[in-house]
Amino acid sequence: MQATVVTIGDELLIGQVVNTNAAWVAQRLTDLGIEVAGLVTVPDMSEAIQSELGRAIAASDIVIVTGGLGPTHDDITLSAVAEYFGVDVEFDADLFERIRKRFERRGLTVPESNRTQAMVPTGFEPLPNPVGTAPGLWYEFESDGRPKRLVVLPGVPMEMRTLMTDEVLPRLSRQERLPPIVYRTLLTAGIGESNLQEEIGPMEAYLDAGLKLAYLPGVRGVRLRLTAYPGRDVEALKRLDELAEEIKVRAGKYIYGEGEDKLEAVVGRMLRESGLKVALAESCTGGRIAGRLTDIAGSSDYFLGGVVAYDNTVKVEVLGVSSETIETHGAVSRHVALEMADGVRHRLKADIGLSSTGIMGPGGGSEEKPVGTVWIGYADGQSAGAVKIMLAGDRDGNREQATTIALNLVRLRLLKRKH
Amino acid sequence: MQATVVTIGDELLIGQVVNTNAAWVAQRLTDLGIEVAGLVTVPDMSEAIQSELGRAIAASDIVIVTGGLGPTHDDITLSAVAEYFGVDVEFDADLFERIRKRFERRGLTVPESNRTQAMVPTGFEPLPNPVGTAPGLWYEFESDGRPKRLVVLPGVPMEMRTLMTDEVLPRLSRQERLPPIVYRTLLTAGIGESNLQEEIGPMEAYLDAGLKLAYLPGVRGVRLRLTAYPGRDVEALKRLDELAEEIKVRAGKYIYGEGEDKLEAVVGRMLRESGLKVALAESCTGGRIAGRLTDIAGSSDYFLGGVVAYDNTVKVEVLGVSSETIETHGAVSRHVALEMADGVRHRLKADIGLSSTGIMGPGGGSEEKPVGTVWIGYADGQSAGAVKIMLAGDRDGNREQATTIALNLVRLRLLKRKH
Incomplete structure (x- = not known):
């Protein structure tokens, strides 16, 4: 059982909007055991929509179309679909009554343009939209002797999701009996x-x-x-x-x-279980490790805080790193990483101190210490250490990778403590 | 001049990953005045890739393919493309030498599996990848008597973007002469x-x-x-x-x-021009303001560092906030925001201190101070103040919005100082 998802809209083709609808629909179909064979985006043009409909119907059993069902002149999906199947579009009085009541409840008169929202291609079943005006459409037919289903949904994500969840997925799961992937x-x-x-x-x-x-x-x-x-x-x-x-x-x-686990949540769980509190001394990661840890609600249980020691004076005056160490070994060095981790641990009265110091680029590298050189330091009273990593991405990628490796270092150290 | 963007990857078809690559590429092509006629996603299957290649080449002048170029067995784009054109795949010694050096610079030996990263279909031009191992490919050919271009790029967003920006877009803009939108x-x-x-x-x-x-x-x-x-x-x-x-x-x-301006870069420029140095005292934003400021290369010129004062003891002991203030007014209050901003300003010997304290959710709210309550504090020696904001998003959205408003507050204050 294969499906194709067709999204319609110029805003997707000029890159103004990222197509989250296609991923959402694909995930729900996959969960039902329906294999998604293709995702296609076409412009608001009747010819392009009809041509893609033909291909998608030939290639798959289920075609889900989203977008272009609104009341304005650039919404042409309905007429393109009717034209493709060679059927008329009829005014559905019941549907219009539902739309009229929707406006009435909000103290509004239904605009004339909304009559188009009650037009349904002959033989199609309308799926009333509880969160908007454009209804969805459900159509069962045969092509090349095989049963096919076409579903047409509005492109507004909330409306599409509601119609999928309330109407389309229950119908598909009743009709299919497939072992899910x-x-x-x-x-x-x-x-x-x-x-x-x-x-x-x-x-x-x-x-x-x-x-x-x-x-x-x-x-x-x-x-x-x-x-x-x-x-x-x-x-x-x-x-x-x-x-x-x-x-x-x-x-x-x-x-x-x-699955959906996050490293910062995994580390957080381990910290909570161990009863240990962590503090950060960040230089090159510039607050990103703190940002990731505090992305997790409840992180105040195990995260005390940190010092973003971007300037060397902050390393010395707030964290207590020795000026001599910086002069002798440079700010990007094992020694400074260790003193930062230990310094913040003492300064914030934490069990674990974690530090970063490095050169993220694009400038600031040297032959001895090229861009991408990073030291991550760790100190927990029982043990201390620092690891050197060499990164090769851009500034943003390097910062994110260094952050991930720092969080992972805490995970590895906590695993060792356990055993 | 029309283009089709083909993204390859099962992770997109099962909805595990949202296709941001397609939107990014579509936007860049549109900016050049190239009309994007379709966005298509196909699975990691040679047959599907070749079939889509045929359709895309017939329908458009430029085909951009991303994904499936890595070194592992599930990366089959290269062989599918070669098979489609009926050409061999050859080992490119120069390309391999570049990849080997990339590993060497990081003190690593190139894994054997990376030899596949130096394989190039006959007649294709490799586009060396400065931020990863998989090269891009550029191919000019004729089909139905019309000149066509095929571009194949890795799917890792950073690598794809770098190759597009450095290699592909300059080539396309040299070749096209269109009245751009x-x-x-x-x-x-x-x-x-x-x-x-x-x-x-x-x-x-x-x-x-x-x-x-x-x-x-x-x-x-x-x-x-x-x-x-x-x-x-x-x-x-x-x-x-x-x-x-x-x-x-x-x-x-x-x-x-x-355009592509970033608030943190604009604020950074203003700080650099004014010669003022800033320090941060972050509670609810948990390092995000520091993260945004240090996203900008060269931010060490005006950003000294910060204290992530997540726990109240850090507010008191490192920043010098008075315990009485916290007891009387609560940690989320104008008074604490002001003392944090002033405290970090003194502690780090900065010209400007900026602070955040608030309740980001989902838990922790009260009737008096519901989730979304945030105070942003500012102190620069000449003036000090705090603004209260009420946010209504989820935890992540609230943190990002509070960070934006804090950075914007510095911008507004610096504008005032100027006049």
């Missing part, structure tokens, strides 16, 4: 894509049409997506879990979570 | 969409087919997009500037910049 996503930090692949090693023995593995790199770490197709192999679900376990055996220390 | 975007902060609209008032007299105005709200402020279509009206470009001037007359104090 199942995903697991293992989240890693502190290792690049190719090194992770070497760490995990060949996985061909596990993979086939029923089971797939994909590496998805990003500045917050590489995600491993495992996909099982129980429709292709009844053992796939069992083998999915075996694959996940095998990957954990081979690369477990890099895996901090699964 | 012209945009101006005025950036505002510190005012909501509907209040801004009231401030600006009716603009119908200025607008027609040749000139358009759109309000684009976001957590970093409302953007005003002005669009001129010189192809529809030869006067449009001149009238565009008149419209921008009129808007500045009506709402100038809210406008901090234009």
Whole structure:
């Protein structure tokens, strides 16, 4: 059972709006076990809409169209769909009454332009819109001897989501009886894509049409997506879990979570469980580690605060880093990272001090310390240490990666303390 | 001159990732005056990629493909493209040497799997990737007697954007000579969409087919997009500037910049010009103001550092806020905001102290101080003050909005000092 999602709108083609609708619809269809074969965006032009309708209907069983159903002159989806199927568009008095009442409840008279919102192509079933005026449309038909379904929805995200949730998804799930495709996503930090692949090693023995593995790199770490197709192999679900376990055996220390887990939330949970409080001394990450930690509601339970020691005087005067250390080794050095971590730990009376100092670019590098050189320091009273990382992205990517590696360092240290 | 953007990746079809790449590329092509005729997403399957390549090449002059160029087994774009054109894939020794050096600079050995990153289809020109390993590809050819261009880029947004900006867009703009659509975007902060609209008032007299105005709200402020279509009206470009001037007359104090300007860069420029140094005392923004300021390269010229005073003990012991003030007025109060701003100013020997204290949610609110209550404090030796804001978003949106308003407060104060 395959679906194509067609989004209509010039605003998408000029890049003014990011197409969140397509991803949302795709995720809901996937959850039902319907395979999304393609996502397509076309302009508000009848010819383009009709041409894409033809392709999408030929290629898939279900076609979901969103956008271009509003009351203004540039909304032409309805007429394009009717023209494609060669049917008339009829005024639906019941539908118009619902729209009229919607306006009345708000003390308004329905504008004349809204009569178009009650027009329905012959043979289509209107799906009343509880949060807007444009109704959705549901159409079942045959093409090339196969049953097909066409769904047309407004493009306003809230209206589209409401109609999908209330009307479309229940209908599809009643009609389909498909074993859903199942995903697991293992989240890693502190290792690049190719090194992770070497760490995990060949996985061909596990993979086939029923089971797939994909590496998805990003500045917050590489995600491993495992996909099982129980429709292709009844053992796939069992083998999915075996694959996940095998990957954990081979690369477990890099895996901090699964699915929608966030590294800062995982670290936060570990801190809360351990009863330890953390403080930060950030130079090159400039507040980003604090920002990530405090993204999590309730982080005040384990995060005391931090010092953004951008200027060296702040490192010396607030954190107590020795001027001599800075002079001898430079601000970007193991020694300064260690003194910063230890300094903030004492200054803020924390259990754990975490620090960053580095050169994020684009300027400021030297032969000895090129752009991308970063030291992350850690001190918790029992142990202290600093790791050097060499980053190769732009300023923003480097800052985000250094932040991720710093948070991951706390995770690794807390794991060690446990054992 | 028409283009199709093809993004490749199962993660997009299951809705795990929102396709921001397509919108970014579409916007850049539109800016060059190239009409984007379609955006298409296909799975990591050779057959689907080749079939879409055929359609896109037939339908447009320029095809931009992103995704599936990495070093792992699920990256099949390169082989699919080569197979489509019936050409071999060759090892490019120069390219591999660049990749090897990239690893070497970071003290690493290039993994064997990265040899695939130096494979180039015969006749294609590799575009070296300065921020990653996968190169882009540029290919000029003829189809149906018309010149065509195919561009293949990695899917990691930072890498795709760098290659587009450095290599692809300059080539395309050298080759095309089209009357471009012209945009101006005025950036505002510190005012909501509907209040801004009231401030600006009716603009119908200025607008027609040749000139358009759109309000684009976001957590970093409302953007005003002005669009001129010189192809529809030869006067449009001149009238565009008149419209921008009129808007500045009506709402100038809210406008901090234009186009790609960033508020933190504008504030940074003003600080640099004034010779004043700023320090931060952040509670509810948790390091985000520092993060925004230090996003800008060279910010060390005017940003000394800050204290993330999440816990009240940090407010008292590091910033010198009086415990009595906290007890009497609560941590979220005008008094504490003022003492934080003044405290960090003294502690870090800065000219300007800026502070935030508030309740970001979802928990922690009370009847008297509901979630969304935030105080921003400011002190510069000449004057001091605090503003209260009431935010209504989620935790993340509230934090970003409070950060924007805090930065904007510095801008407004510096403007006043000037006059």
